[in-house]
Amino acid sequence: MLRSMYSGVSGMKGFQTKLDVIGNNIANVNTTGFKSSRVMFKDILSQTSSGASAPDATTTAGQNAKQVGLGVSVSSIDTLHLPGSAMTTNNPTDLRINGDGFFLVKMNDAQEVPYLTRAGDFHVDANRNLVTSDGFFVGDAGGDPITLADNVTSFSISQDGTIVQQLDDGTVDNGTQIGIARVTNPEGLEKIGGSLYRTTVNSNIDALEPGVANSEGRGAIIAGQLEMSNVDLTGEFTEMIVAQRGFQANSRIITTSDEVLQEVVNLKR
Incomplete structure (x- = not known):
């Protein structure tokens, strides 16, 4: 449960960064020579509860590793040097x-x-x-x-x-x-x-x-x-919706984990 809370926090931070970048792109939609940016994510190192095992030719089948992810982080903020439209x-x-x-x-x-x-x-x-x-x-x-x-x-x-x-x-x-x-x-x-x-x-x-x-x-x-700016407003608004929903979903993870922890605390009553 604590892992899910920290994963939710990392997701909210990541999508907040994405919204910051999108906001800057939209603000510069009419800036001469402006090049838009994008945010790329990567998962954080997973916690392994058991490793993979090789199959035995006679008795045992192979088993995959059991891993739980620990959230997300920003891997890069890229500047897209694509040509803008001519005015x-x-x-x-x-x-x-x-x-x-x-x-x-x-x-x-x-x-x-x-x-x-x-x-x-x-x-x-x-x-x-x-x-x-x-x-x-x-x-x-x-x-x-x-x-x-x-x-x-x-x-x-x-x-x-x-x-x-x-x-x-x-x-x-x-x-x-x-x-x-x-x-x-x-x-x-x-x-x-x-x-x-x-x-x-x-x-x-x-x-x-x-x-x-x-x-x-x-x-x-x-x-x-x-x-002119190479910002694509249609794409930026689409990504803004994705970032908004992602932020909301991760905040829901935190509230749900908090409710489960509250139930655990209440067991002692």
């Missing part, structure tokens, strides 16, 4: 990566390892720097900040990230390219807020490969579009 904005500084890769952004020049993002809602600040909504510098193929020319009458961005700048003297400057980084294990990246990711030892920091778009497995850059 056309026709804004020249709104960029979408059509394929694999991440934009490189830095807080300042002193930051050695850039942050990564799939949110391409960029802007041009007063110093003509290409920046994120939070003021982080967007990097080129080498990770250095991108600055537009002061005498640009117009500019466009091609699929390989080349910024084609039309200067006021009639010449064209196309010497700057927006950088795209490949990551060995995107699920190993750490979310740090602001639609940013930070590399970790499991995403393989040493294998962070900045380069140009539309080359060596990196996706193409589509200007005038944004990648």
Whole structure:
């Protein structure tokens, strides 16, 4: 009975975590470049009351082990790096990566390892720097900040990230390219807020490969579009119902075990 209570508690904790993740997914259903998460469970080590025995050729049949499970725990919380839907904005500084890769952004020049993002809602600040909504510098193929020319009458961005700048003297400057980084294990990246990711030892920091778009497995850059959240509301609401019912069922296990224990206590009266 005590084992059933502890199993119920572990189930409630697990489904509470699942509800937390689902709630965060639903809250970010309209967040640019957001990648949804999911919770995976695993059973806890079972208590064995008797082990398995081998059959005897003449007298005894084989017997299976007798085990009682001790509950559930969270095995992983995965980030699903699946592409989100495209939203056309026709804004020249709104960029979408059509394929694999991440934009490189830095807080300042002193930051050695850039942050990564799939949110391409960029802007041009007063110093003509290409920046994120939070003021982080967007990097080129080498990770250095991108600055537009002061005498640009117009500019466009091609699929390989080349910024084609039309200067006021009639010449064209196309010497700057927006950088795209490949990551060995995107699920190993750490979310740090602001639609940013930070590399970790499991995403393989040493294998962070900045380069140009539309080359060596990196996706193409589509200007005038944004990648929206990949959250599937239908699936999230379904999983929310499952988590809610699972939480209720596990709470019922606890109350039932408590009632049985109460009956045992009452036997002494």
